[in-house]
Amino acid sequence: MSKEFILPVPPxxxxxxxxxxxxxxxxxFKNGYAEGYLRGRLAILDGRPEEPLPVRDIHVMYVGSGKGYPYSPLDEAVLTSLQSLTAEVTVTNVHQNLVELAGAKRPHLVLVLDGxxxxxxxxxxIRGLGILTAIWLTDDPYYTDFTLGIVNHYDYVFTLERNCVxxxxxxxxxEVHYLPFAAYRPHYRPTISRSPISREVSFIGSAYWNRVNFFREIMPQLMEFNTVINGIWWDRLPEASLYGDRIEVG
Known part of the structure; x- marks a missing residue:
């Protein structure tokens, strides 16, 4: 529990x-104490030892998205996690000859991100070689008009959208399984120093049309707070120019 900070008051x-x-x-003093208390708690939580996870005796061939940013941080996170959880990982991407590589390496599983x-x-x-395949879809439910022609080519389908299962x-x-993304600790972790950016509300994500329609109804109330929206396509929002740099397109 935090303690109330009391400063002597002159007569x-x-x-x-x-x-x-x-x-x-x-x-x-009040804001400084609150900020210090927050950073201290985060530092304690971040420093706690984590229970080691079992390493599975399997060989995975990981096929990265090959799309570059913003998918490259996802590729790094998934790949690094796989390397800590499995006996062997072969790394490649969608632009390589996967059949030749899979035939030479004979992995237990070929895991494709996005695909x-x-x-x-x-x-x-690859399936004809008797090797199991899986795809992890990263943008459900927004691209199901494309993924409907892809999923049946894989043994396993993982989606981060529960409604797509x-x-x-x-x-x-x-074999369809709900598998949402997690936070990759080396990328997302608390900092000790105070951030130069302070926001009450922050939304980070692409402006799919359902989001644009949702935000249009609440923008006047939302912008009464220190709110910043960041992501691609937010120029789709007709009122975007009214909010200046509080909508960071891209």
Whole structure:
């Protein structure tokens, strides 16, 4: 539990200037204490040892998205995690000859991230070698008009959208599993120093049309707070220009 910070108050009466100075000092001490308490708690949580996870005696061939940023941090996170959880990982991406590599390495599983740019005949040939295949779809439910033609080429389908599980099963996929992303600690972790950016509300994400329509209804109330929206396509929002740099397009 946090403790209330108490600063000695000089005797009254005070002039308006003295009162304003005192209130500024009180707010400064209060905010500084709250910030320090927060950073201290985060430092303790971040320093706690984590229980080691079992290493599985399997060989995974990881096929990165090949799309570059913003997918490259996802590739790094998944790859590093796989390397700590499995006996062996072979790394490649959708632009390589996967059939030749899989035939030479004979992994237990070929795991594809995103897979939107991967020729499906390569996956079919890999399955023909008797190697299991899986795809982890990163943008459900927004690209199901594309993924509906992809998923049946894989043995396993992982989606980060719970509502897509039954959808893919109805398409004939026998193994569909809900697998949301987690926070990759080396990328997302508390800092000890105070951030130069302070926001009450921050939204980070692409402006898909359902989001644009949702935000349009609440923008006046939302922008009463210190709110910043960041992501691609937010120029789709008709009122975007009204909010200046509080909407960071891209």
């Amino acid at each position: 009254l009466p005070l002039t308006p200037a003295e009162q304003a100075k005192l209130e500024g000092r009180l707010n400064g 939107m740019e991967l020729p499906l005949e390569q996956i079919d040939q 039954e959808y893919y099963r109805q398409l004939g996929c026998a």
